[in-house]
Amino acid sequence: MSTGNMNLTLKVWRQKNNKTTGALVDYKLADISPDMSFLEMFDVLNEQLINKGEEPVVFDHDCREGICGMCSMFINGRPHGPKDLVTTCQLHMRSFKDGDTIVVEPWRAAAFPVVKDLTVDRSAFDRVIAAGGFISVNTGNAQDANNLPIPKMQADAAFEAAACIGCGACVATCKNASAMLFVSAKISQLALLPQGQPERYRRVQSMVAQMDAEGFGNCTNTGACEAECPKGISLENIARMNRDFASAKFVSEETV
Amino acid sequence: MSDLNSNIPEGELTNKWTKFKSSVALVNPSNKRSIEVIIVGSGLAGASAAATLAEMGYKVKCFCFQDSPRRAHSIAAQGGINAAKNYQNDGDSTYRLFYDTIKGGDYRAREANVHRLAEVSANIIDQCVAQGVPLAREYGGLLDNRSFGGTQVQRTFYAAGQTGQQLLLGAYSALERQIGMGKVEMYTRHEMLEVVKIDGKARGIIARNLITGELERHFGHAVVLGTGGYGNVFYLSTNAMGSNVTAAWKAHKQGAYFANPCYTQIHPTCIPVSGDHQSKLTLMSESLRNDGRIWVPKKKDDNRKASEIPEDERDYYLERRYPAFGNLVPRDVASRAAKERCDAGYGVGASKLAVYLDFKANTERYGKIEASKAGIHNPDKETCMRLGTAVIKEKYGNLFDMYAQITGENPYETPMRIYPAVHYTMGGLWVDYNLMTSVPGLYCTGEANFSDHGANRLGASALMQGLADGYFVLPYTIGAYLSKEISVKAIPTDHPAFVEAEAKAKGILDTLINIKGTKSVDHFHKRLGHIMWEKCGMARNAEGLNEAITEIRALRAEFWKDVRVPGTSDELNTELEKAGRVADFIELGELMCIDALNRNESCGGHFREEYQTEEGEALRDDVDYAYVAAWEFKEGVNFELHKEELKFENIKVAQRSYK
Known part of the structure; x- marks a missing residue:
C-alpha cells in the first residue's frame, strides 16, 4: 500500500451558483500519494473540508474510468490536465511534483454556464444531438444486421468518430468556444455509414443550426480541440462536416 | 411452495413469447397519446424503453441523476453483447444461448424469461446496427464475434473495448430523437426519492431537482425503474460513483419485493486496490481472457x-x-x-492480492499469422511480437491504455x-414475466430487476x-x-398521496441535514463496504453473516446520530x-446478509x-433452495420471506461442470 508524500497547493474555483460570481480559493494538501487519481486527490480535499465544517468542492464525475464524459476540470490551463489522451479521472498524481501549485477551474464557455464550483451545464450538447444526431429508425424496423456489409475501414473510421465521450473539453479549450469537434464527430460517424445516408444532408443542417443557436463559437482552424481531446477525435471530422454542410445546399432538396 | 405468481x-x-405477443391486449394509438409513462434511469434499459414507448405513441417522462442521459x-x-x-x-442457437445462461446462472433463473431473452437477442443486434452503432467487422464487411466466459461458441458482438458506450449512445440517440420531437420530456440531474401509490397502484414519483433542491411531483399511469445495480453497497466496486439503490x-419500501439480494457478481479481472485512497475499482474486460492466460x-x-519466472x-x-x-470459465468460478x-x-x-493475466503466448501466435499474411516465412520471435502487439492493440488498445494509466506499468511488456x-x-426487484414488480403498475428493467441471470451472470449478457427489456419486452x-x-x-x-409522499421525502432530507454529526458520509460508506x-x-459463512448483521445495525444507528451533511437542501448538495x-x-x-444467511447452499x-x-x-x-427468495419490507427495517x-x-x- 502506498503512503503519500506529496504536498500541494490548490487554487480552486469556488462559485455558489450561477447567480453569484466566483473566485479562486487556496487550499493546502499534504501526504498525497502519486498513485491517487486527480479526483481521489479532490476526495481527500473534500473530506478535509467536511471535517473542518466547510462545504466541499462540487465537481462532476461518475464512472471514473474515462468513458462517461462527466468529469470536466480545467487544470493549469488545460482541460483534463497536462497529459494527452486522458480524462481528469484517469489523470494520476504521479503526473505532478511535490510542492506544485495546481489551478483548477470549470469549463469556460457561454454555452456551458457554471452551475456551482467546477460543475457546468452541458445540456447544449444534448440539444444538438436531439436536433439530428441519430438515424430515424424505430424499434422493430431493422433488417438482419449482416444484410448490409460495411467495409471494415469505413466501419473503423465511423467507430473512431463515435468514440467521442461528449465531455466538452474541445469547447473549453477553444478560444472561440466552438463545439465543432463534438458536432462533427457525430455527423461523421453517421455520414461514414450507409445507414446514415438517407438523412445525411438534413442532419448536418439541423445540427449546425442548433449548434449556432446554443451560442457556440466558430472554428478558426487552431486545432486546440484535437490536441486536448481525451479520445483523440480528429480534425478531419470538422473538414467532413464543412464539406457536407456546403454540399447540403446543392445536393439536398430539403432545407432545414 | 410458491406464494408469488410469476404470470408465466x-x-x-419455445412458444410462450410468440403466443404472448400475439394475444396481449393492445392500446389504440389515440389512447396511447393520453397515457403517461415515467421511466427512471437512462441507461440501456431505461433509454431504450423510453425511446421505444415514445415511438409507439405513449407520453414519456424520463429521469436521470447525471447531467445527460448519455x-x-x-x-x-x-x-x-x-x-x-x-x-x-459454430453451432449456436436460441436454445444454446438459453441453456448456457441457465447453466451459467447455476440453475437459479426462470426458464421462461431466459428463453425469451435468447429469442430477442438477435433483434437487438439488428436494431443497433440500423441505428448506426459501429460494431466490429471483418474484412468481408460482416460483423465480427468473440468468445466470452461460460460458452463454447463465439456469439459476442463488440466495438473494441467500448461496446457499452456504443450501444448506449445508440439508445441515447434514439431517446434524443424522441426528446427533439417532444414525445419524451427529459429530466436530467433529477433523483427519484419516492414512489407514489394511489389505491395500491404506482401512479407517479417524487423527484428532487438536484440543482435547485426542489422536490417535484410527477404523475404516470405506470412507472418503470431502470436504475441499475447496487454493487456500490461494497463502497469499492466497478460501478460509477453515483450508481445507487435508492x-x-x-420502491421496495412501498411494497415491491426485493429478490435474491445476496447474488453478487465478483468479476475476476479488475485492477487491484492500490491504497486506502481508492475510490473505485476498474474492470479489465472479460474479453481479455480470450487472449490472456491467467497464472x-x-x-x-x-x-x-x-x-x-520460467x-x-x-x-x-x-x-x-x-x-x-x-481461461474462459464463468466469472464466479474464475474469481473463486x-x-x-x-x-x-x-x-x-506488492499486496500479494493479485494474479497475472499474460498476453505473451497469444501475441506471438497473432504475430505468426500476421507474418504469414505479409509473406514472411519463419519469422523471428521479435518480429512475431511486434506484429502480434499491433493485433492486440487493435483489439484491446483502450483497455491496455487504461491499465497503463492507472498502474503506471506497461501491459504490452509485463503481464497485467x-x-x-x-x-x-x-x-434486484422481483418482477413477474411482464417485468412488473409486486406493486401493480410499477415495472423494473435491466440490472435493477432480478430476472434473467440466476445466481451468476455470464459475460456480455448484461447489455x-x-x-432486450427496453426495446423488445417491456414495450409489449x-x-x-x-x-x-x-x-x-x-x-x-x-x-393527498403526492402530498404525503413529498412530505416523507422532505422529512428524510431535513433529518439528514439536521443531524450535524461529526463524520462524513464517505466514512460510513467505507465502513459499510468493509x-x-x-x-x-x-x-460467506453463517458466523460471519450473523456478525455482519449486528455490525450493520449498529452502523445504521450511528449513521443517523453522527453523520455530517454540510450545506442546505435547497441547492446543489x-x-x-x-x-x-x-x-x-x-x-x-x-x-x-439476511438473504445470504437464509440460503444454506x-x-x-x-x-x-x-x-x-x-x-x-x-x-x-436443489431440494430446499430451488426458489427465488423475494423479501417484503416490514416496518422498522424488518423483512419477510416469500418464495417463488x-x-x-x-x-x-x-x-455445473466446466472441467
Whole structure:
C-alpha cells in the first residue's frame, strides 16, 4: 500500500451558483500519494473540508474510468490536465511534483454556464444531438444486421468518430468556444455509414443550426480541440462536416 | 411452495413469447397519446424503453441523476453483447444461448424469461446496427464475434473495448430523437426519492431537482425503474460513483419485493486496490481472457518479476483445474479460483492480492499469422511480437491504455496484475414475466430487476438483458397493464398521496441535514463496504453473516446520530445526495446478509463456505433452495420471506461442470 508524500497547493474555483460570481480559493494538501487519481486527490480535499465544517468542492464525475464524459476540470490551463489522451479521472498524481501549485477551474464557455464550483451545464450538447444526431429508425424496423456489409475501414473510421465521450473539453479549450469537434464527430460517424445516408444532408443542417443557436463559437482552424481531446477525435471530422454542410445546399432538396 | 405468481404464459417454452405477443391486449394509438409513462434511469434499459414507448405513441417522462442521459453507467461496459445469431456457424442457437445462461446462472433463473431473452437477442443486434452503432467487422464487411466466459461458441458482438458506450449512445440517440420531437420530456440531474401509490397502484414519483433542491411531483399511469445495480453497497466496486439503490429501495419500501439480494457478481479481472485512497475499482474486460492466460508462480511467496519466472514454474491454474473451458470459465468460478490461490500464498504484486493475466503466448501466435499474411516465412520471435502487439492493440488498445494509466506499468511488456472486484448484482426487484414488480403498475428493467441471470451472470449478457427489456419486452408487456388504464385520467399532483409522499421525502432530507454529526458520509460508506466485502463478499459463512448483521445495525444507528451533511437542501448538495444513498445502502446491506444467511447452499456468486464439494466447488441444494427468495419490507427495517419456486421443465438440472 502506498503512503503519500506529496504536498500541494490548490487554487480552486469556488462559485455558489450561477447567480453569484466566483473566485479562486487556496487550499493546502499534504501526504498525497502519486498513485491517487486527480479526483481521489479532490476526495481527500473534500473530506478535509467536511471535517473542518466547510462545504466541499462540487465537481462532476461518475464512472471514473474515462468513458462517461462527466468529469470536466480545467487544470493549469488545460482541460483534463497536462497529459494527452486522458480524462481528469484517469489523470494520476504521479503526473505532478511535490510542492506544485495546481489551478483548477470549470469549463469556460457561454454555452456551458457554471452551475456551482467546477460543475457546468452541458445540456447544449444534448440539444444538438436531439436536433439530428441519430438515424430515424424505430424499434422493430431493422433488417438482419449482416444484410448490409460495411467495409471494415469505413466501419473503423465511423467507430473512431463515435468514440467521442461528449465531455466538452474541445469547447473549453477553444478560444472561440466552438463545439465543432463534438458536432462533427457525430455527423461523421453517421455520414461514414450507409445507414446514415438517407438523412445525411438534413442532419448536418439541423445540427449546425442548433449548434449556432446554443451560442457556440466558430472554428478558426487552431486545432486546440484535437490536441486536448481525451479520445483523440480528429480534425478531419470538422473538414467532413464543412464539406457536407456546403454540399447540403446543392445536393439536398430539403432545407432545414 | 410458491406464494408469488410469476404470470408465466401457458404452453411450450419455445412458444410462450410468440403466443404472448400475439394475444396481449393492445392500446389504440389515440389512447396511447393520453397515457403517461415515467421511466427512471437512462441507461440501456431505461433509454431504450423510453425511446421505444415514445415511438409507439405513449407520453414519456424520463429521469436521470447525471447531467445527460448519455452518462448512465451502461456506458462503461466494455467487452460485448451476446446474441444467438450463429454467424460463426459454430453451432449456436436460441436454445444454446438459453441453456448456457441457465447453466451459467447455476440453475437459479426462470426458464421462461431466459428463453425469451435468447429469442430477442438477435433483434437487438439488428436494431443497433440500423441505428448506426459501429460494431466490429471483418474484412468481408460482416460483423465480427468473440468468445466470452461460460460458452463454447463465439456469439459476442463488440466495438473494441467500448461496446457499452456504443450501444448506449445508440439508445441515447434514439431517446434524443424522441426528446427533439417532444414525445419524451427529459429530466436530467433529477433523483427519484419516492414512489407514489394511489389505491395500491404506482401512479407517479417524487423527484428532487438536484440543482435547485426542489422536490417535484410527477404523475404516470405506470412507472418503470431502470436504475441499475447496487454493487456500490461494497463502497469499492466497478460501478460509477453515483450508481445507487435508492430508487429501487424506495420502491421496495412501498411494497415491491426485493429478490435474491445476496447474488453478487465478483468479476475476476479488475485492477487491484492500490491504497486506502481508492475510490473505485476498474474492470479489465472479460474479453481479455480470450487472449490472456491467467497464472501464478508455482512457488509460494515468489518475489521474482514475472519475466524472470520460467514457463515450467508457472501455474496456469484455470487451465489446470478446468481443461474444457480453461481461461474462459464463468466469472464466479474464475474469481473463486483467484482468491483460493492468493489465500494459499501464491498471489503476486506488492499486496500479494493479485494474479497475472499474460498476453505473451497469444501475441506471438497473432504475430505468426500476421507474418504469414505479409509473406514472411519463419519469422523471428521479435518480429512475431511486434506484429502480434499491433493485433492486440487493435483489439484491446483502450483497455491496455487504461491499465497503463492507472498502474503506471506497461501491459504490452509485463503481464497485467488482476484481482476480483464487485461488478454486477444479479439480485434486484422481483418482477413477474411482464417485468412488473409486486406493486401493480410499477415495472423494473435491466440490472435493477432480478430476472434473467440466476445466481451468476455470464459475460456480455448484461447489455443483452438491458436492451432486450427496453426495446423488445417491456414495450409489449406494459400494454397488458396499460390497456386496462385507458379510462384513467391523469391524476392531479395535489392528490393527498403526492402530498404525503413529498412530505416523507422532505422529512428524510431535513433529518439528514439536521443531524450535524461529526463524520462524513464517505466514512460510513467505507465502513459499510468493509463489512460487506469481508463478510458477505466472495465467500460467506453463517458466523460471519450473523456478525455482519449486528455490525450493520449498529452502523445504521450511528449513521443517523453522527453523520455530517454540510450545506442546505435547497441547492446543489452532493453530500446530501450521497447521504440519502448511503442510508439506503445500509438497509440493503443488512438484507443482503439476511438473504445470504437464509440460503444454506452455494450457487453461482453466492458461496457459502459450509457448502462446497471436496474440490472446493459450489454445492447447491436443489431440494430446499430451488426458489427465488423475494423479501417484503416490514416496518422498522424488518423483512419477510416469500418464495417463488423455480421449475425446470426443459433443462435437466445438473452439477455445473466446466472441467
